[in-house]
Structure formats: C-alpha cells, structure tokens
Amino acid sequence: MYYLYALAGAALLVSLVASRERTLRALRISYQRFRTILPAFLLMLVLVSVALYLIPGGVISDYLGGSNVYVGVVFAAMVGSITLMPGFIAFPLAGILRESGVAYMVLSAFTTTLMMVGVLTSPVEKKYFGWRVTVLRNLLSLLTALVVALVTGIVFGELIP
Amino acid sequence: MKRNTVVTTVIIASYLVFLAVSWATGYGPGNEIGRNSGDFALEMLKILPGAFILIGLFEVWVKRETVERHLGAQSGLRGYLWAVLLAGTTVGGAYVAFPVAYSLYRKGARLSVIFSYIGASAVCRVPMTVFEASFLGFKFSLVRLLVSLPLVILTSALLERYLTRRGYRPEELAED
Numbered sequence: 001m002y003y004l005y006a007l008a009g010a011a012l013l014v015s016l017v018a019s020r021e022r023t024l025r026a027l028r029i030s031y032q033r034f035r036t037i038l039p040a041f042l043l044m045l046v047l048v049s050v051a052l053y054l055i056p057g058g059v060i061s062d063y064l065g066g067s068n069v070y071v072g073v074v075f076a077a078m079v080g081s082i083t084l085m086p087g088f089i090a091f092p093l094a095g096i097l098r099e100s101g102v103a104y105m106v107l108s109a110f111t112t113t114l115m116m117v118g119v120l121t122s123p124v125e126k127k128y129f130g131w132r133v134t135v136l137r138n139l140l141s142l143l144t145a146l147v148v149a150l151v152t153g154i155v156f157g158e159l160i161p
Numbered sequence: 162m163k164r165n166t167v168v169t170t171v172i173i174a175s176y177l178v179f180l181a182v183s184w185a186t187g188y189g190p191g192n193e194i195g196r197n198s199g200d201f202a203l204e205m206l207k208i209l210p211g212a213f214i215l216i217g218l219f220e221v222w223v224k225r226e227t228v229e230r231h232l233g234a235q236s237g238l239r240g241y242l243w244a245v246l247l248a249g250t251t252v253g254g255a256y257v258a259f260p261v262a263y264s265l266y267r268k269g270a271r272l273s274v275i276f277s278y279i280g281a282s283a284v285c286r287v288p289m290t291v292f293e294a295s296f297l298g299f300k301f302s303l304v305r306l307l308v309s310l311p312l313v314i315l316t317s318a319l320l321e322r323y324l325t326r327r328g329y330r331p332e333e334l335a336e337d
Contacts (some may be wrong), residue, residue, distance in 0.1 A: 003252075004208065004212070004215075004252045007211075007215065008210075008211040008212075008214045008215050010247040011172070011214075011215060011218050012214060014219065015218055015221075015222065022221050022222070022259075023218075023221075025221055026214075026218045026219055026220065026221040026222070027214070028215035028217070029216070029217040029220045029221065030211040030213040030216060030217030030218075031213075031217075033213055033216055033217070033260060033264075034209065034213045037260060039166070039169045039170075039173070040169075041256065042169075042173050043169055043172060043173065043260075044256065045201060045202055045205070046172060046173060046176045046198070048197070048198070048201050048281070049194045049195070049197035049198030049201060050194055050197075052194075052197040052201075053190060053193050053194045055196060084254075086204060086254075087200075087289045087292055087293070091292055091293050091295075091297065092296060092334055094293075095296035095297060095298060096211070098296075098297060104301060107297060107301075108301065108304075108305060111293065111305075112305060112309065112320065115254070115283040115284055115289075116280065116284060116309070118255050119257050121254075121255045121259070124255075124256050124259050125255070125259050127332060128259050128260065128262070128263040128331060128332060129331050129332065130264070130329075131170050131177040132324075132329070132334055133320075133324065133331075136320060136323075137276060137279070137280075137320060140316040140319075141280065141283070141316075142200075142246050143316075144280075144309055144312040144313060144316060145309075146310060147312060148230070148304070148305055148308045148309050148312075150302060151308045152301065152304050152305065152308075155184060155300070155304050156208050156301075158302075160296065
C-alpha cells in the first residue's frame with residue numbers, strides 16, 4: 001500500500017514539473033472517474049457488510065471441515081464466491097483451518113474463488129463492462145478455481161478418500 | 162435520473178437509515194453490519210485515492226499508440242506478459258482492477274489482455290501471494306499460480322473471441 005502512494009506521489013510530482021495544466025486535467029479525470037463509479041462502490045460496500053455478518057468466519061470453519069472433501073470443495077467454492085474478504089483475514093483463517101485438518105483442496109477452492117469470483121463486486125464490474133461480461137467472466141473464473149482445487153487435490157494426494 | 166440510479170439511491174439510503182436506527186436502538190446485528198462496512202470502507206478509502214490519481218495521470222500522459230503497441234491487438238504474447246506483470250503489482254483487489262482495466266481498454270488494449278489483467282490481479286498479486294504462502298505453504302501457492310495463470314489467459318482469449326463475434330462494446334461512462 002505504501003508503494004502505491006510512493007508511486008502516485010512521485011508520478012504526480014513529475015507530472016506537475018512537466019506540465020501544471022496537464023496535471024490539473026489528470027486530477028479532474030481522476031475525480032470524475034471516481035465520482036462516476038462511487039454509487040457502484042457504495043452498493044458493493046452494502047453487500048459486503050451484510051454478507052460478512054451473515055457468513056462469519058465461524059460458520060465457514062464449521063462447514064469446510066466436513067468429512068467429505070467433495071462436499072467441502074463445493075461448499076468452499078460457494079462461500080468463496082459470494083463473500084469478499086481481505087487477504088489478511090482470509091489467509092490466517094485458512095491457516096487455522098489447515099491446522100484443524102481441513103484438506104488443501106477445500107482451502108484452495110475457498111481462497112481461489114474468494115479472489116477470483118466476485119458476486120459482491122459485480123455492481124462495480126457491471127458498471128464498466130456490462131452484465132454479460134460480468135456473468136461470463138465470473139463463471140469462467142469459477143471453473144478455473146475448481147480446476148485449481150482439483151489439481152491441488154491431486155498434488156497433495158487428497159483425491160482418494 | 163435513470164432507473165438504475167434511483168434503485169441504487171434507494172438501497173443506499175435505506176441502508177443508512179437501517180444503520181442509524183440500529184445505532185439508536187442498540188440493535189446488535191445492525192451495529193455489527195455497520196462496523197463491517199466501516200472497516201471495509203476504510204480499507205477502500207486507503208487505496209482508491211492513490212489508484213484513481215494514477216488512472217488520471219495515465220489517461221493524460223500515456224499515448225494511445227503506446228498502449229496499442231504493447232497491449233493491443235498486435236501485441237501477441239507480450240500483451241499477456243504485461244498484463245500479468247501489471248497485475249502482480251496491483252494493490253487492493255478486483256475493485257481496483259476494474260477501473261484500471263477500463264482505462265487500459267479505452268486506450269486501445271485488447272479485451273483478452275484486460276480480462277487477463279483482471280484475472281491475474283485476483284490470483285497473482287505479489288504481496289498477497291507471499292502472505293498466502295506463509296500461511297498455507299509455498300507448494301500450495303505454487304500449484305495455484307501454475308494452474309490458474311494459464312487458465313486465466315486461455316479463458317480470457319476465449320471470452321474475447323466470443324464477445325468480438327457478438328460485436329461487444331463496454332459501457333460508455335459519462336465523464337469529462
């Protein structure tokens with residue numbers, strides 16, 4: 001995060017030195033872009049806060065730890081798709097689940113869908129690219145995540161119950 | 162106002178009323194939802210200003226031809242390589258990748274490259290991957306990267322082919 005601001009600050013400075021007028025235009029575009037997308041961001045915020053309440057970490061661990069890995073994978077993919085969690089919460093949670101014996105394959109389905117499939121970010125995605133792309137891209141991402149989970153299961157020798 | 166704008170406004174307004182009433186009456190779930198959204202809003206507020214400043218500067222300074230040459234229709238494998246490298250250094254998550262991808266597209270990047278960028282920014286952001294590996298092991302992260310990246314590029318190319326055949330155009334956002 002710090003390097004984002006180091007980069008943005010340095011770029012802004014260089015830009016200012018090069019042309020004051022262009023820099024002002026750039027900032028106007030930044031603001032315009034932000035304002036255009038703000039309602040979609042707020043909608044996402046509403047969805048995320050409600051989803052985090054309805055599906056807290058405890059519920060996730062209860063369900064992912066079931067005895068059947070295939071059921072675990074399907075459930076993990078579902079939860080991962082419809083929630084949105086920052087990495088600093090998700091990975092420690094996954095680490096704890098691992099220690100309590102949850103299969104790598106299930107964790108893989110969970111973390112990969114969490115990152116790749118964004119039901120909650122769809123208001124933002126739709127605003128830029130439309131519904132068709134949003135739905136198709138997320139479906140393809142879900143498939144990708146399932147393949148990743150499957151290969152993880154093979155690599156870690158978890159496919160044979 | 163457009164119908165969508167009205168719907169969004171109504172949802173957000175009733176959400177705020179719900180939070181305010183929960184706060185006033187001490188309704189537990191409402192307060193927890195309020196805290197969740199406060200946490201997440203803070204997270205976004207930390208990242209978005211920096212990201213949008215860079216987007217603005219990019220729009221003004223980077224030439225269309227440059228984007229077309231490196232990320233456009235003729236860019237070939239190099240375009241995907243750029244997409245993955247750029248994704249690796251993206252902070253935040255998908256909600257940052259979408260506006261960046263949109264800017265790139267408007268400057269002449271091809272669809273498959275921006276979809277690869279979006280997908281890759283989900284799976285291979287460097288700080289996140291390091292963090293993941295520290296909790297789940299290096300082998301786990303490696304398998305995920307090696308399997309997901311080629312699939313991201315493949316599915317992006319397929320999606321581009323499908324959309325191009327259908328004459329797809331992204332949304333035109335009102336601005337400037």
